[in-house]
Amino acid sequence: MALLDRCAEVAQQPGSGITVKGVGCHGPCSDGPLFSVACGDEVRLISVQSSSASELAMELQEALSRGSLREWVPRGCRSLDPQSPFLALQRRIVLERCGQIDPEDLSDAESAGAYQQLNAVLAANNPEAVIDLVRRSGLRGRGGAGYPTGLKWATVAAMPGAEKRLVCNADEGDPGAFMDRTILEGDPHSVLEGMAIAAFAVGAQHGFIYIRAEYPLAIARLRRAIAQAQQQGWLGTTIAGSRFSFDLELRVGAGAYVCGEETALIHSIEGQRGVPRPRPPYPAEHGVFGLPTLINNVETYANIPVLHRLGLERYGVGTKVFSLTGHVSRSGVIEVPIGTSLRTIVETMAGGPPDHKPIKAVQTGGPSGGCIPAAALDTPVDYDSLQALGTIMGSGGMVVMDSTTNxxxxxxxxxxxxxxxxxxxxxxxxxxxxxxxxxxxxxxxxxxxxxxxxxxxxxxxxxxxxxxxxxxxxxxxxxxxxxxxxxxxxxxxxxxxxxxx
Amino acid sequence: MPQDFEQLDPVLRRHQFRADALLEVLAAAQRSYGYLSAPLLRHVATSLRLPLSRVQGTASFYHLFRFTPPPRHQCLVCTGTACHVQGAGGLLQELKQHLNCPELDIGEVRCVGTCSGAPLVLVDGEIWNHQRAPALIEALQELLQ
Amino acid sequence: MSVCTLRIDDQDVAIAAGSTVLQAIRSAAIAVPTLCHLDGLSPVGACRLCLVEVEGSERLLAACVTTVQDGMRIHTNSSRLQEMRRTLIELLFSEGNHICAICVANGQCELQDLAVRVGMDHSRFSYRYPNRCVDLSHPQFGLDHNRCILCTRCVRVCDEVEGAHVWDVGWRGEHCQIISGLAEPWGAVEACTNCGKCIEVCPTGALFHKGEGTDEKHGHPGRLAALVQGRSRQELEP
Amino acid sequence: MSAAKPRKRLATVWLAGCSGCHMSFLDLDEWLLELAQHADIVYSPVASDQKRYPPAVDIALVEGGVANSDNLALLKTVRANTKVLVSFGDCAIHANIPGMRNMLQGADPVLRRAYLDLADSSAQLPHAPGLIPELLDQVLPVHELVPVDVYLPGCPPSADRIRTVLEALLQDRRPDLSRAGEIRFG
Missing domain, CATH: 1.20.1440.230 (NADH-ubiquinone oxidoreductase 51kDa subunit, iron-sulphur binding domain)
Structure with a gap:
């Protein structure tokens, strides 16, 4: 924060010719704090190691006076190699704007393409086509269970009754998982846009984002994003000149992991103990306040705009965002194509355990998942392969454990x-x-x-x-x-x- | 004498005194008054027209609500998986062993999602990364003085 | 009204559509144990004792909250289910302090009866011996948390039938307990109408009339169904 | 029962319990005479003067939970020298009334409560090493400390139930206690 303020001071000087902005997470958290320098098309990530904010600001001033920032690497900092596997092997489509845009500035997000897909969907005015696209994409719930998203949407859409509800599950509770936090802090509008498209497709008028209280920054940015989107007419009544209206409310949890379970989450939104109930009836039939309700998680919604933008073919099998932690040289958030092998992720990208100890296991799926032995590292990361190994894809927490782990x-x-x-x-x-x-x-x-x-x-x-x-x-x-x-x-x-x- | 808990009024009004706003109201109540005292809970129950046991049962379900005044300082050790494999358990034990002070609340927090700083602690809401027991104990002792 | 036919163990059963599997099982006079379920109260599916196997379903289903479907084939008493039920009863005994010998409900206790029924001669799980308290603040009734199995029948009867909502569940997980008011002494809760319905429906000796000694409590969980039915026909003033 | 069979060596053991199970054993009345024809009672607080637990016992009925160091030592001896160990009554099976002190979480709080908090006068903790056995922190069921072969619940188990068990064991059968009423606690 101090770094941002000092650099902004420098940039505000007349004639500096640069813009300084706060952005969401770039991914390689273990190299943080990070900043990126963009000159034309070239973007470089720079890791701050031993430099202080004021030193950096001074250097920035100097560099500016010399002219271009193209080659600029301040003292006490290190430029990250964009060809390093951690960065190069990713396919950032959901996280595309994370680290590029200022998450607190809607116009910045808009100029990077936010809400264009919602606009197009509303203009086409064909909810069935939206659901069909989601179904044919093969998108499965990114929250853990991997239920086919298109089927869920079709079920809610087919429910009788004019009143329906939409819920975004942002109660990311698995320890060692912070993918959703990254998305919400870096590009909240992608989630809001995905929710609005979903609401249009299933016919919901009102939505809730249920977020855990442990994420104060994400909450603040979401509040701001919702307010800005309402102001700009991307949420509220007659969105983008259409007849579609959709309002969003933020509900903040109070520390209960079980509220990630959808029926518990519904109770919590209703202001009750977050206790699950037997299903059926499923939320699609009997959800928030008894109304048919569509519940998806943050990453699932964030996939929707990009799916529309890329289209089926370019979207392909899609991606999964993982948070890599534990005994690894480089930890952080990565987005890789579904089907990437575990070995590629934990050895090539994350660099394996820091002191070259052998990997013993990789834990996925948090408390609901299991441990994959090193011998199975060549398994492709997809829903069915992981299930066959006795674990689950889960929400994306991936904890690497070295040979010292019991x-x-x-x-x-x-x-x-x-x-x-x-x-x-x-x-x-x-x-x-x-x-x-x-x-x-x-x-x-x-x-x-x-x-x-x-x-x-x-x-x-x-x-x-x-x-x-x-x-x-x-x-x-x-x-x-x-x-x-x-x-x-x-x-x-x-x-x-x-x-x- | 019943207290009026005025600071809660705007929140209650914003939610139109609806029962489903119970969690929001409780969170706001705790922010304003530090903790959920019995008179405060009674006030919430009356305002939202909810049975007392419903309010108490709901509040006590969630970890973040407290029913006693908060201590001056709080140090929460993150017990997420990444912190666990980097020794959070031992850290917590050492803190409890060496810092026994009514002014400091030592507890645990669920993963705060910044695992690259593991093991980490939350001191009065601020994240301190890569903590080891001796240095942390020293820093906390300083804080307490 | 349409009818569903299903096969339960080796019996063919016909029952009105919309009925629960538990109703179907009982209509065939097949015995499946239940604890949280009570006719007249909303089902919660919490005790898991009425889990049954349904062909074509990977999961075991709680009979009390599952609606019958035409052609269902149900098994209620496989060795897997028997073992599971015994485990559940043992877990209940291990988590509280159930000392039948000195309990008001000895001989009249649904938990004690179930232990016999599932063949529990000891618990394979270590007893927790939790430190729980007894609330004798109410002038007529008492609550011994040591004997509570959290079936929530009292919570539901007080809310759904009496409309007083004195009781609720407080805290969570292993720390759950039945609370009155703001987790205050029962006697201090003004909402209590002293109706005693919670005592009648309690399956164990947790809720009792003061003055009852060992073996002296007689619950009447069966009366509730008649009361609720009577009300629904408006024969009784609520 | 055929008389040709070798006589069984039977023991009854009294740990932390009220001796009610032994009273129930005595309620076997005239069947005790029949029992005496098939078994020697080699160790018992109610039917033998033997002070040391003997070797090569066939059947032992163990009443009571395990509350102190003496109970524990005796139980280990019993297990080491007995073929079939019967956990006899609710105290042996789940610590029952002696186990209520477990709610205080530890021997020390129990002693303080009993000898200091509740004392009328001359409050003093008992201390006589070697003379008074040390309390264990928890009164434990028999099967949590040694393997148990047969469980006979009840507070006390009725004489009929005891007879059902003994009759089977004397004939080297495993008793069938699945019939209602035979495994009831309390």
Missing amino acids: MVDVAAYFMAFSREESCGKCIPCRTGTVQLELLLRKLLARKATVADLEQLERLSETVRDASLCGLGQSAPKPVLSTLRHFRADYLALLQPLEASR
Whole structure:
């Protein structure tokens, strides 16, 4: 922030000929803070390492007096190689404007193309065509479950009744996941535009964005973006001169992971305890305030404008945004084509563990996902391949673990998470997670027997099969997947006497 | 004597005293008054025409609502996955061991989504990246003085 | 009214469309255990004891909240379901302090009966022995949180039938507990009409009449259905 | 039962419980005479003077939870020297009434509550190492400490239920307690 202010001061001087603006995340967070220098078409990312804001501003002043910024790399800074795999292997279509535009300035977003697709869709006035495009694109929900988006839209559109609701799930709660935060902070208008197009397609008049309170910057930028979009007539009544009206409300959570589950989210929007309920009825039929409701997550909506802009062929299989963390040399947010191999992502792009230790596992899907062993790194990252490995694509959190990691500890970590976040409504999740964590702690304390290990496995299956909602059903996944791929870690912790049996 | 909690009025009016605004109203109430006291919760319940147990049950469901006055300073250790694999658990333990002061609330926070700074802590709402126990304890002790 | 025919275990069952699978199962006189369900209250599908296998569905479905469909084939008592039900009952015993020997509901307790029914002779899970309290602030009634299994029948009967909404669920996960008012002593909650319906529907000894000793509580969960039915026919003033 | 069969060696053990299960055992009345024809009672607080738990016991009925160091040591001896260990009554199976002190979370708070907070006069913590066994932090069910072969719940289990179990075990059968009423707690 200080950096932005100082540079802006320099730029404001008459005749500087440059613009300085705050932008959203560029991606390579581990090299931050970052700024980019754009001269003509050439954009360079510069990582600030040991330079202070005032030093930088002074250097900027000097560089300006010399003329061009084309070759400028200030002292204490390093220019990032655009050909480095972390940057070059990405396909930034959803994140295209992140890091390019000022997310607090609608006109900047508009000049980069924001709301043009909404405009075109409204002009064409053919909701069925929109749904058809989404269906044929094969787009699947980016929030975790991977339900076909087009089918969901068609279902809501087909529901009787004039009143419908739209919800954007921005309750990004998986620990180690921050893709949606990146989108919301870097290019909130892409989400608003996607929501407006969706609302038009399914016939919804009112929408909610449910965002977790832990993201104050994203909340502030969303509020601003909504206000600006309303002012410019991209939200509200008779949008872009059409007969379509759509209003948006921001709802801020209060710290409850389970509210990412759609029925819990609905209850939370209604001002109740964020407790899931059995489905059916599905939200498409009985959602917010009992009305047919379309719920998609941030990244799914952000895919809509770009799908329209590129068209089916150029959009191709689409992309997935991941946040890369853990034992990696370069962490941050990346967007890659679906089907990119895990190895490409964690070894080539992220550079593997920093001190050349071997990778032991990659965790995807957070507390609802599982751990992929190093031996399966050549798996293409897509919904079905990951499911076959006992994990899920999830919302996009990807945590790399090196050979020093104990997978039982990882399983216990996630189980503690699920226990704390269980809403407490159904017995298997409320109490099963407590008992599963106890068994894992017993293992870690080297007090467990073979019988305890069997119990762990059996109870995991019961909690998976008997729980009411997705949180409970997937809470045992980190245990089951590590038992499947890293059983040796468990056996090594059994009582010495037991291990020899 | 019933308190009037005037600061809440604009929020209540903006939401037209609708029951579904309970979370927004509670959040605003906590922002204005620091925590959700019993009189404040009663005021919210009456204003939104909700049963007391409904208000209490909802407020207590969410981690971010508190029912006691906040301490002067707060240090929340992020326990997200990235922070966990970089030693957040040990960090939390050390803090609890070495800093026992009623002025400082030591707790946990769910992933704040800036994992490149792992392990990180939130001190009075501000993110401190790449923390190690000795330096952090020193910095917090300084803060407390 | 249209009718659905379905096959439950080895019986063919015909039942009005729109009925729940649980109604169909009961109409065939097949015994499936339930705890949170009570005729007369809205279903919540929380206890998971009535989970059944439905052919063609990967997931187990809670009979109390699943609507019948024509041609459904349902299995209510496979060994997998039996094992699951025993596990659920054991989990309930492990999370509270259920000391039947000194309980007002001993011999009249739905949880105790279910333990027998699922063949639970001990719990394979370690007991948690939570530190819970007893609320005796109400002049006529008492609440012993040690015996509460969070079925929420009291919450629902007070809200849906009595209209007082004294009770709700507070906190979450393993820390959930039934609360009255602002988690205050029951006796301090003005909304309570002293109707005693919560005592009648409580499946265990958690809610009881003061003065009842061991084995002396007699709940009447069955009366509720008659009351609700009577009201719906406007035979009774609410 | 054929008389040719070798006589069983039977023990009954009393840990932290009220001895009610043993009273129920005595309620077997005249069947005790029949029992005596098929088994030697080699260790029991109600039917034997033996002070040390003997080796090679066939069947042991263990009443009570495990509350102190003596209970624990005895239980380990019992397990090591017994073929079939029966967890006998609710205290053995889930700590029951002795286990209510577990809610105070630890031996120390329990002692303080009992000997200091609730004392009428001369409040003092008992301390006699070697004489008074140390309390464990929690009263635990038998099966959480050693493997158990048969569970016989009830507070106390009725004489009929005890007989059902013993009859089966004397004939080397596993008792079938699945019939209603036979595994009821309380």
